Amino acid sequence: MINVKVARYLPEQSAAPFVQEFKVPYDASTSVLDALNYIKEELDPSLSFRWSCRMAICGSCGVMANGIPKLGCKVFLRDYEQGLLLEPLAHLPVERDLIVDMDAFLKHLEAVKPYLINNETTAVKSATTHQQTPAQLGKYKQFANCINCGLCYSACPQFGLNPEFLGPAAITLAHRYNLDSRDQGKAARMPLLNTAEGPWACTFVGFCSDVCPQQVDPAAAVNQSKVESAKDMLIQLFKGKL
Amino acid sequence: MSYKPVLTRTWWLKHRAFKAYMLREATVLPLLFFLLTLCCGIYALWQGPSQWQAWQITMKHPAVLAINSLALVASLYHAWTFFQLFPRVMPIRLGSKTLPAQVLIAGQWAGLVAVFVLFTWLFRGSL
Ligand code: SF4
Ligand code: FES
Numbered sequence: 248m249i250n251v252k253v254a255r256y257l258p259e260q261s262a263a264p265f266v267q268e269f270k271v272p273y274d275a276s277t278s279v280l281d282a283l284n285y286i287k288e289e290l291d292p293s294l295s296f297r298w299s300c301r302m303a304i305c306g307s308c309g310v311m312a313n314g315i316p317k318l319g320c321k322v323f324l325r326d327y328e329q330g331l332l333l334e335p336l337a338h339l340p341v342e343r344d345l346i347v348d349m350d351a352f353l354k355h356l357e358a359v360k361p362y363l364i365n366n367e368t369t370a371v372k373s374a375t376t377h378q379q380t381p382a383q384l385g386k387y388k389q390f391a392n393c394i395n396c397g398l399c400y401s402a403c404p405q406f407g408l409n410p411e412f413l414g415p416a417a418i419t420l421a422h423r424y425n426l427d428s429r430d431q432g433k434a435a436r437m438p439l440l441n442t443a444e445g446p447w448a449c450t451f452v453g454f455c456s457d458v459c460p461q462q463v464d465p466a467a468a469v470n471q472s473k474v475e476s477a478k479d480m481l482i483q484l485f486k487g488k489l
Numbered sequence: 490m491s492y493k494p495v496l497t498r499t500w501w502l503k504h505r506a507f508k509a510y511m512l513r514e515a516t517v518l519p520l521l522f523f524l525l526t527l528c529c530g531i532y533a534l535w536q537g538p539s540q541w542q543a544w545q546i547t548m549k550h551p552a553v554l555a556i557n558s559l560a561l562v563a564s565l566y567h568a569w570t571f572f573q574l575f576p577r578v579m580p581i582r583l584g585s586k587t588l589p590a591q592v593l594i595a596g597q598w599a600g601l602v603a604v605f606v607l608f609t610w611l612f613r614g615s616l
Contacts, residue, residue: 258490314503340491348491382585404507407496450514451574454506467577474579 249273249324251282253294254334255344264341266332267291273324279333280308280319283345296345303460306396309336310345316398316458338400338407352397355413358439359421364432383428390423390468392461399455399465405448412448413439415455415465422468425475437479446472513570516563523560526553572597 248270256264269290271282280298287294298308301320308319311334313327324331339347367375399415400406406414413421421440425433440446449469456466501507526548533544547553575597576590 256492264492337494338496340493342491380585382582385585385587386582404496404500407500450510452507452510453574454504454510457506464577467580470574470578471580 249282249327250330251286251324252330252332253283253286253345254332255294256335256341257293258343271324275323275325277324278320279310279312279317279322279324279327279331282324282331283319283333294345295343304394306394309396309398309401310334311337311401316401318396318398318460321460336397336401338403338410339397347397349397351410352395352400352414352416355417356395356420358413359417359424360432360436361417361420361424362432363424363427363430364435365429366431377429379428386428387423387426390419390426390463393419393423393463393465394461396460398458398460402454402458404452404454405450409444409448411444413444413446415449415469416463418446418449418472419463419465419468422472422475437476440472441476441480446470446476449473513567516567519556519560519563522556526557568597568601 251269251271252266253269254264255267269286271277271285273282278301280301283294283296283298287296296308296310296319298319299305301308303318303321306318309316310319311317311332312319312322313332314334316336319333333345335341335345336347339349339351342348393416395416397416403412403415406412418440421436424430425436446469449466451466451470453466455469456464459465501511530541530544530548533540548557572594573590576588576593581588581593
């Protein structure tokens with residue numbers, strides 16, 4: 248048995264969040280998500296949390312486990328024998344129990360135009376296959392592994408202090424498309440990346456990369472974006488547009 | 490109906506990674522002191538020989554020496570963290586391969602040693 252403390256928030260019952268403790272049986276393969284499901288099925292059906300794939304690919308089960316952002320399905324009770332406190336992902340508004348409002352995060356993702364942009368006509372598009380060499384793929388592949396779990400936002404104190412900061416995953420996504428040989432949308436993405444809410448708000452704390460369950464290394468992408476942004480500003484300067 | 494906990498001033502005390510980050514950023518403090526003494530030195534040089542000698546004596550004061558030694562250690566620590574981050578910010582790609590980070594890190598340390606050797610050689614007589 249492990250003592251699992253869960254931060255609860257039931258707005259219709261009380262305005263303030265509170266902590267509830269549960270005793271959960273476990274073996275070597277019991278994940279934190281299993282524990283939450285056990286609590287919901289056996290102890291308290293009112294508990295709310297998100298999950299879907301239970302195999303670290305849908306990105307919906309993010310929680311703070313003893314203060315560190317984790318995917319519930321990718322961490323195990325056996326590693327928390329001293330006790331476990333589960334809280335909703337940090338830096339986002341909490342709607343209920345472990346459920347956060349991901350709106351700010353999703354808006355930032357959307358803002359960077361995370362899709363292939365090119366000037367080809369529809370006819371050309373359907374006629375070309377857009378082949379890529381392994382070298383061209385290698386340039387952005389790591390950054391394309393993001394599962395939009397939002398853990399990096401909960402790890403980022405800059406996002407915690409300023410929710411307008413585009414944040415690790417969104418900037419990584421912009422960088423991923425900017426590096427894609429099939430894409431021509433860099434000019435359309437740079438103006439946003441050149442603002443104070445872009446990569447320049449990052450101070451390379453680097454914790455986002457530590458917590459990323461997909462080894463995307465968002466901190467690297469954000470700081471590579473600073474280099475791109477600086478280059479872009481220089482080019483604009485020489486073109487007389489600044 | 491939602492609530493949002495606000496980040497307290499002590500957010501950085503909550504995790505080892507944040508403390509390491511703050512330590513890295515704090516290395517600028519002893520460095521500021523060193524730069525200040527350096528500026529004073531240039532000013533003293535401009536003021537004349539007696540001021541210059543007074544500055545040299547001040548620089549030998551144990552407290553000044555201690556803070557400046559701290560600045561040296563802090564700068565080396567900062568360099569250590571910086572050298573590790575550099576290959577992630579400016580990865581060097583050769584074809585479809587990325588140059589291993591260790592090579593870039595070793596290269597930067599080699600650069601640092603080269604600068605150190607050069608300056609020791611330049612100032613060999615005056616130390
Ligand atoms: S970069 Fe990593 S931590 Fe951030 S949303 Fe993507 S997968 Fe999650
Ligand atoms: S349930 Fe899908 S990532 Fe955990």
